[in-house]
Structure formats: C-alpha cells, structure tokens
Amino acid sequence: MSLKKRDLTFLAVVAAVFGVFYLISGDIKTARVPYDDNHKQYLAVVQTDGKMAAEKFCGECHQPDGSAPFPKDHKSRDRCLICHKWEER
Numbered sequence: 001m002s003l004k005k006r007d008l009t010f011l012a013v014v015a016a017v018f019g020v021f022y023l024i025s026g027d028i029k030t031a032r033v034p035y036d037d038n039h040k041q042y043l044a045v046v047q048t049d050g051k052m053a054a055e056k057f058c059g060e061c062h063q064p065d066g067s068a069p070f071p072k073d074h075k076s077r078d079r080c081l082i083c084h085k086w087e088e089r
C-alpha cells in the first residue's frame, strides 16, 4: 500500500480536527488574561484590530527575562489568545 496525495490530505484534515479539539479543551483549564492595568488596553486592540495584533505585545513582559516570565513548561510563544481567554468583567 502506498500513500497517495489524497491520503495525506485526509490525514492533515484529521490532524487539524484533533488540533481544534485540543485548543478548545485548553480553553477550559487555561489561566485567563487578567482584566487589569497591564492587560486591559490589549482587549481594546483585540476589538479594533483583532487577536493577532494584540498578541504582538504580550511578549514584552511574558518572556524569559521579562517582568512576567512563562512557567518553565510553557512551550507556545505566539497566538496567546487562542488558549488564554479574557477574564470576565
């Protein structure tokens, strides 16, 4: 049996579906972005320019030598707001 292009496409679709499930499940257990003076201005950026525009700023503080480093086992460095939802106001 040989892998055809169609099979690979199918595998990619299956992987994407599981990826989405993973992200949705992350939504439930992941710490929320605080609605405080460090963060609330970025919620305004999300509302005007979208999540990706706001995420550019997170690394200013959330990086290994920033003021609020990630936990050690934190891998992903971008698209913060896919996993971290905003705290209820």
Ligand code: HEC
Binding pocket: 031, 032, 033, 034, 036, 038, 039, 042, 054, 055, 057, 058, 059, 060, 061, 062, 067, 068, 080, 081, 084
């Ligand atoms: C000006 C510095 C700064 C920027 C920029 C910043 N943060 Fe933070 N963040 C902090 C500090 C300090 C804390 C820890 C204290 C606190 O809870 O406010 C924190 C805490 C957090 C937490 C954890 C809350 C908890 O329950 O422990 C998350 C999640 C978070 N930030 C996400 C983000 C995201 C996403 C962005 C980009 C939209 C961002 N931060 C931008 C300073 C910053």
Ligand code: HEC
Binding pocket: 026, 029, 030, 031, 032, 058, 059, 062, 068, 069, 070, 071, 074, 076, 077, 078, 079, 080, 081, 082, 083, 084
């Ligand atoms: C793939 C999902 C994912 C992405 C993307 C992601 N995180 Fe996280 N983050 C987590 C998980 C899971 C934890 C650990 C569980 C928890 O404490 O919420 C965590 C923990 C944190 C914490 C510590 C929270 C605490 O309570 O101590 C901060 C701060 C944080 N993330 C900031 C960020 C920032 C800023 C970005 C973007 C640069 C980002 N994360 C991207 C999933 C993610």
